[in-house]
Amino acid sequence: MTNAISTRALTKHYEGVQALTDLTLDVPAGSVYGFLGPNGAGKTTALKVLAGLARATSGSATINGIPVSAAGLHRSQLGYLAQDPRFYGWMTGRETLRYVARFRPSDSEREQRITKLLERVGIADAGDRPTSTYSGGMRQRLGIAQALVGRPAVILLDEPVSALDPIGRKHVLELMQELKGETTVFYSTHILDDVQRVSDHVAILDHGRLVKAAPTEVLLASFTHNMLRVVVAGATSETEGALRTLPGVTAATLASREGDASTYEVTTVEGAGADVQRAITRLAVDTGLTLISNAAETLDLETVFLRLIDQKEVAA
Amino acid sequence: MTGESVALDPIAIPTRSRTPFLGFRNVFRKEAMEWLRGRGALVVGIVSIGLAVFTTLLPFLQAATAPAGTPPLSRDPTVNVLLGWNGQSTAIVALLATMGLISTERDRGTLAWSLTNPVSPTSIIAGKFAAALLVFGAVGVVVPLAVSVVVAAFAYGALPDLAVVGRFTVLYLMVPAFFIAVMVAVGTGVKATAGIAAIGFLVLLAPPLLGAVLPVVNEISPTSIARWVSATATGQAASTLTLVGWVLSMTALAIGGKLVFDRQEF
Numbered sequence: 076m077t078n079a080i081s082t083r084a085l086t087k088h089y090e091g092v093q094a095l096t097d098l099t100l101d102v103p104a105g106s107v108y109g110f111l112g113p114n115g116a117g118k119t120t121a122l123k124v125l126a127g128l129a130r131a132t133s134g135s136a137t138i139n140g141i142p143v144s145a146a147g148l149h150r151s152q153l154g155y156l157a158q159d160p161r162f163y164g165w166m167t168g169r170e171t172l173r174y175v176a177r178f179r180p181s182d183s184e185r186e187q188r189i190t191k192l193l194e195r196v197g198i199a200d201a202g203d204r205p206t207s208t209y210s211g212g213m214r215q216r217l218g219i220a221q222a223l224v225g226r227p228a229v230i231l232l233d234e235p236v237s238a239l240d241p242i243g244r245k246h247v248l249e250l251m252q253e254l255k256g257e258t259t260v261f262y263s264t265h266i267l268d269d270v271q272r273v274s275d276h277v278a279i280l281d282h283g284r285l286v287k288a289a290p291t292e293v294l295l296a297s298f299t300h301n302m303l304r305v306v307v308a309g310a311t312s313e314t315e316g317a318l319r320t321l322p323g324v325t326a327a328t329l330a331s332r333e334g335d336a337s338t339y340e341v342t343t344v345e346g347a348g349a350d351v352q353r354a355i356t357r358l359a360v361d362t363g364l365t366l367i368s369n370a371a372e373t374l375d376l377e378t379v380f381l382r383l384i385d386q387k388e389v390a391a
Numbered sequence: 392m393t394g395e396s397v398a399l400d401p402i403a404i405p406t407r408s409r410t411p412f413l414g415f416r417n418v419f420r421k422e423a424m425e426w427l428r429g430r431g432a433l434v435v436g437i438v439s440i441g442l443a444v445f446t447t448l449l450p451f452l453q454a455a456t457a458p459a460g461t462p463p464l465s466r467d468p469t470v471n472v473l474l475g476w477n478g479q480s481t482a483i484v485a486l487l488a489t490m491g492l493i494s495t496e497r498d499r500g501t502l503a504w505s506l507t508n509p510v511s512p513t514s515i516i517a518g519k520f521a522a523a524l525l526v527f528g529a530v531g532v533v534v535p536l537a538v539s540v541v542v543a544a545f546a547y548g549a550l551p552d553l554a555v556v557g558r559f560t561v562l563y564l565m566v567p568a569f570f571i572a573v574m575v576a577v578g579t580g581v582k583a584t585a586g587i588a589a590i591g592f593l594v595l596l597a598p599p600l601l602g603a604v605l606p607v608v609n610e611i612s613p614t615s616i617a618r619w620v621s622a623t624a625t626g627q628a629a630s631t632l633t634l635v636g637w638v639l640s641m642t643a644l645a646i647g648g649k650l651v652f653d654r655q656e657f
Contacts, residue, residue: 161500
């Protein structure tokens, strides 16, 4: 798979602040890539460097194979939405899209594309009104439309939904999902639910350093594939010990008890999860336990994110 | 937001030869449109036409208000059309009209937004300069001079020398060109509009003050270009040093502005 964005040891130092340190990242073409991190992690700085609005102190980056530079050539491959998008208030929404589209080679379908984009982001009715009359949500939608109007290979979205109400947020996330395979979407956010919903890849940044980058599924699985969550009814004080003695189990602890149901967290050796699940089923049959659940533990991205950030802070 | 999809096949990459002025035409068009849709062009036009008509009719005002015995001003229509253009009014109007060209956009975030498109920083400043000069040249120089010609023809009963006025009009564009270039170049590095204006007025006022003690400054200063234009257009002797000073200053402003703007971050 080719990369839409590649960065190599990208570093940005502002006076007194190390905003980004050795960011090396490959964003596959056609992916929806979530760029996660707490406030001040360096997400916006990274996006600004990629857009050419800030210069890297060291390192390099390419957009669709074109080196990022102040000259602006790489921006022919790029659509960009700032965190707080601003447009010329005297232009209408349609004129704003036309202004952006005219920076690209002209084509006969431009006006048609502008009309369709206005419809697609839900502001067709306001397309001929000056943008000075737009609400924050409408500006955000126009921002997404202008990022797309040049048919870019990559769009960079800086916190695209953080300023939106729930309905607007839902619509924008749906749009981002629709774009999968159509273009590469690289977006920053601190809303973990959104990343889990729409991103097929995720990178986590903290204090300017990359903590982890992986396909979302792989990242979530990497934290859960050695752990089973077993819920049984009728457990006794010996059940925990019995679980520990099963082949392939390295640890088993009672996590909670609710009425007759007891929940155990069982850690297995690498690759033994399925065998351990079968052994637990047999144990339940042999000891008369009612097996309610015997599944690999699933963590949400928020838990993974917090664990990764915690691990990094402990390591530091 | 779930309507028909828009095809997003990546576009062709522009050739490198266009890079220095990548996106210039679009920036220029936008800037010209902003001048015309905003009140900038209208205000410049009204002020400049008002000043031009006032100075064209100055002999009548003098006759009505001057004490008896004061020698009358010339009633030559050409002289009176050109009368008001040697002062600093055009420079002041140009400074005031263009001091926020870059800083205002920087403040409202639209400069950074424009720069996320395939446009070179050079095109941004060149487009702003060119559009400002075109609009200011039209509404601040050409139209007021044309109105003055008409007013003078009626007031003095004879048509001014159109060859002289035409030559003067074309050459006089060098005056706003210099002051607009100062504002654009300073705006690339100075963020506050007030700071940009202060530097602009310093550029306007310092050479005459220095020239009082060091006369050669008056000759080489680009702020003396209005006098050079007037002398050249009317066939009088004009110092080549003034033209050289203007050319060198414009070159320095262009190179300096580009170098500073290329280093800016948003």
